[in-house]
Amino acid sequence: MTRLALLVNLARVSISLDLGTNGMWAFFERLLDSSMFSPHGICLLWEPELIWLHVTTDAVIAVSYFSIPVALSIFVSKRRDVDFGWIFWAFAIFIMACGFTHVLAIVTLWVPVYGIEGIIKALTAAASIVTAAMLWPLLPKLLALPSPSQLRRAEVALAQEGMHRREAEDMLRQSQKMEAIGQLTGGVAHDFNNLLTIISGNLEIAERGLHSWGDATRERLTRVIANAANGAQRAAMLTHRLLAFARRQTLDPRLTNVNQLLAGMSDFFRRTLGENIDLEIVGGAGLWQVEVDPSQMEATILNLVVNAKDAMAGKGKLTIETSNAFVDERYSQQNADIPVGQYVQIAVSDTGSGMSRDVREKAFDPFFTTKQPGHGTGLGLSQVYGFVKQSGGHVKIYSEVGEGTTIKVYLPRTHVSASITREIDVPVVGSLGSETVLVVEDEADVRSYLVETLQDLNYRVREAPDGAVALALFDSDPFRIDLLLTDIVMPGMNGRQLADELLHRQPSLKVLFMTGYSRNAIVHQGRLDPGVSLLQKPLTQVILATKIRDILDRP
Numbered sequence: 334m335t336r337l338a339l340l341v342n343l344a345r346v347s348i349s350l351d352l353g354t355n356g357m358w359a360f361f362e363r364l365l366d367s368s369m370f371s372p373h374g375i376c377l378l379w380e381p382e383l384i385w386l387h388v389t390t391d392a393v394i395a396v397s398y399f400s401i402p403v404a405l406s407i408f409v410s411k412r413r414d415v416d417f418g419w420i421f422w423a424f425a426i427f428i429m430a431c432g433f434t435h436v437l438a439i440v441t442l443w444v445p446v447y448g449i450e451g452i453i454k455a456l457t458a459a460a461s462i463v464t465a466a467m468l469w470p471l472l473p474k475l476l477a478l479p480s481p482s483q484l485r486r487a488e489v490a491l492a493q494e495g496m497h498r499r500e501a502e503d504m505l506r507q508s509q510k511m512e513a514i515g516q517l518t519g520g521v522a523h524d525f526n527n528l529l530t531i532i533s534g535n536l537e538i539a540e541r542g543l544h545s546w547g548d549a550t551r552e553r554l555t556r557v558i559a560n561a562a563n564g565a566q567r568a569a570m571l572t573h574r575l576l577a578f579a580r581r582q583t584l585d586p587r588l589t590n591v592n593q594l595l596a597g598m599s600d601f602f603r604r605t606l607g608e609n610i611d612l613e614i615v616g617g618a619g620l621w622q623v624e625v626d627p628s629q630m631e632a633t634i635l636n637l638v639v640n641a642k643d644a645m646a647g648k649g650k651l652t653i654e655t656s657n658a659f660v661d662e663r664y665s666q667q668n669a670d671i672p673v674g675q676y677v678q679i680a681v682s683d684t685g686s687g688m689s690r691d692v693r694e695k696a697f698d699p700f701f702t703t704k705q706p707g708h709g710t711g712l713g714l715s716q717v718y719g720f721v722k723q724s725g726g727h728v729k730i731y732s733e734v735g736e737g738t739t740i741k742v743y744l745p746r747t748h749v750s751a752s753i754t755r756e757i758d759v760p761v762v763g764s765l766g767s768e769t770v771l772v773v774e775d776e777a778d779v780r781s782y783l784v785e786t787l788q789d790l791n792y793r794v795r796e797a798p799d800g801a802v803a804l805a806l807f808d809s810d811p812f813r814i815d816l817l818l819t820d821i822v823m824p825g826m827n828g829r830q831l832a833d834e835l836l837h838r839q840p841s842l843k844v845l846f847m848t849g850y851s852r853n854a855i856v857h858q859g860r861l862d863p864g865v866s867l868l869q870k871p872l873t874q875v876i877l878a879t880k881i882r883d884i885l886d887r888p
């Protein structure tokens with residue numbers, strides 16, 4: 334009985350499904366059946382004007398609707414970073430469905446497929462409901478997006494913030510510059526006060542000793558004058574280092590083979606380093622020539638050696654290596670002060686304590702030192718920096734605490750062929766008494782020293798405090814001048830202008846310039862103009878006599 338009832342129920346369900354399926358299929362058949370309907374054109378009485386008005390307007394609307402989803406899809410696919418991109422796709426589907434309704438409006442003018450048109454409208458209604466359902470919750474977020482006026486205000490605020498930041502950076506740089514200048518000024522004042530104390534103190538002792546002359550006094554005067562001279566030499570060295578850092582020293586560049594220069598200094602380096610530091614010099618094969626001032630180059634390498642010695646605390650290994658190097662575009666971009674090209678590289682490496690980042694950043698600052706007071710001036714690396722920059726090169730420090738330090742110097746290659754020259758020792762001699770030197774110096778004490786020194790060398794000397802007086806002296810009573818010895822930087826007419834004026838009057842005149850700081854009268858980019866002879870102050874009798882004799886004896 335139970336099995337019979339189950340079979341009856343299954344039969345009823347099957348009949349119901351068949352009836353439902355058949356009913357639904359019959360519904361769609363009736364919906365799609367257009368045989369009982371008339372086309373929409375009949376309602377317009379087939380008036381051509383009305384027909385084509387509807388066709389044209391519906392076609393234009395349909396094309397416009399179809400173009401909007403295309404534009405939206407291109408925009409969203411190209412701008413994947415746009416927020417709420419999905420809403421654009423939903424709106425595109427909705428607008429596409431709207432376009433199809435207008436296409437069917439044209440079709441139904443002649444073909445009464447109102448069922449299909451109804452289905453399309455139903456789908457359009459569903460798409461509009463879905464789009465609206467997604468859009469309304471999104472509205473608060475859309476309203477939170479900044480408006481164009483807000484964006485303009487934000488842009489103005491950012492511009493003002495950028496301006497304030499640049500002003501703050503400028504103030505910071507100015508503060509750092511003033512700090513460096515203050516450090517430099519304090520260091521100069523400190524060292525010069527010590528040097529002036531040595532000079533003035535010993536001269537004071539010498540002056541007192543003159544009033545009690547005797548053998549003991551003579552020995553004492555000899556000693557204190559030697560101390561004063563030593564202090565003056567140290568002061569001169571200090572000014573040379575400052576000029577080197579400021580890139581204002583006058584260079585006399587010559588073709589130089591760095592390997593040969595290092596070979597000539599190797600014994601001196603070993604004596605400087607001592608027995609507990611191993612020195613290895615590795616000269617690169619086929620090393621290119623450089624055009625530098627050899628004496629300043631020697632001083633630069635010596636500074637690096639002494640700095641490395643101090644870093645190793647008297648024990649370790651120092652390696653000096655030379656090689657040819659090419660600076661490429663990438664390295665040049667990372668280090669803006671060195672152009673692309675060929676360079677000679679000098680690498681000085683030590684096994685010392687190394688440098689921290691803060692120390693590396695300040696290593697080239699004048700008077701900066703990590704040594705104990707009294708164990709260094711802090712000018713060694715700053716002199717290296719100034720000389721290398723003035724020579725058109727580049728210097729870089731590679732160091733880590735506890736890993737040692739490597740300082741690499743890059744000097745530009747020169748393609749000029751080196752000429753073989755032989756240095757000749759010139760004896761220090763004066764004049765036979767027939768040569769006249771015109772001394773022009775605005776500093777009275779310096780001029781007095783020069784006049785007295787030249788007279789001791791048996792030269793006939795005429796003197797003037799400036800260029801205008803020198804020209805007036807010559808024009809009032811013309812006399813033969815064998816050599817013009819003139820300072821460069823003077824009030825009014827400078828030394829170069831004076832020399833040009835006198836050369837017009839006496840073309841055979843020979844000229845020797847002096848300077849403590851040459852500026853640009855005879856020096857450009859730190860190099861002497863061709864054919865110019867120059868002496869750096871301070872001067873000694875030996876230096877002065879040798880240079881004058883060398884110039885006067887030239888053909």
